Amino acid sequence: MTATADQAEERANPAARLGFQPGQVVLEIGYDEDCDLELREAIEEATGQDLVDEEYDDVADAVLLWFREDDGDCTDALVDAIGLLEDGGVIWLLTPKSGRDGHVEPSEISEAAQTAGLSQTKSASVAVNWSAARLVTPKAARR
Numbered sequence: 101m102t103a104t105a106d107q108a109e110e111r112a113n114p115a116a117r118l119g120f121q122p123g124q125v126v127l128e129i130g131y132d133e134d135c136d137l138e139l140r141e142a143i144e145e146a147t148g149q150d151l152v153d154e155e156y157d158d159v160a161d162a163v164l165l166w167f168r169e170d171d172g173d174c175t176d177a178l179v180d181a182i183g184l185l186e187d188g189g190v191i192w193l194l195t196p197k198s199g200r201d202g203h204v205e206p207s208e209i210s211e212a213a214q215t216a217g218l219s220q221t222k223s224a225s226v227a228v229n230w231s232a233a234r235l236v237t238p239k240a241a242r243r
Contacts, residue, residue, distance in 0.1 A: 114226045115142035118192060118234070120162065122148045127156055127184055129177070130166035134202075135194075136227035140164075159186040166194045166230075168202030174212035178235065182216065191218065191235040200229050209233055 120126065120143050128140070128151040143164065144150055152160065163181045167174060174193075181191050193213075195204040213220050213235050222234035 113142055113146070114139050114224075115146035117224055118143070118226065118232065119190075120146040122146070124161040125149065125152060125156075125158070126162045126164055127152050127154070127160035127181075128164045128166070129154060129181060129184075130168075130171060130194075132166065134168075134196075134229070135166050136230050139227045139230070154184075156184075159189070160184055161186050161189050163189070163191045164194065165191055167204060168196060169204050170202060174204065174208060175215045178212055178216035178218060182218070182237070188237075193233045193235055194226065194230045195233070197225070197229055197231050 124147045126143055126147055126149070131153070140151060151164065163185055165177060165181050167177055171177065178191065178193070185191065193209060195209065196202040210220060213233070216235075217237060218235040219238050220233050220235055224232045224234075226232045
């Protein structure tokens with residue numbers, strides 16, 4: 101593909117925009133009926149694998165964490181997710197967009213990420229009702 105075709109694919113396919121690659125294991129936390137099915141299917145198509153849940157008994161390359169305002173403490177959810185992640189892995193924190201039920205303020209996301217020892221490197225609109233924040237461990241903490 102040309103660079104322009106790659107860019108068009110990234111705009112059209114939210115999983116490509118989020119950087120999911122074939123063979124990656126993606127652990128999904130916080131799934132509920134309000135989650136975006138098209139995004140989930142696009143991630144499965146991009147990785148070539150079904151999403152795994154908390155019953156998965158190994159570490160994952162990425163965590164897809166659906167989180168709503170009334171889901172409890174965001175910091176605790178992020179700390180739990182870190183423990184399930186391969187070194188150098190990524191957490192995609194998905195929250196309802198502003199004005200939607202369960203919206204989480206960006207300042208709360210930033211504070212929770214910082215408290216959990218994560219850095220936010222990217223934000224994206226990934227579905228009609230959902231935004232995503234890409235969270236990683238700081239480079240100094242990586243091996």
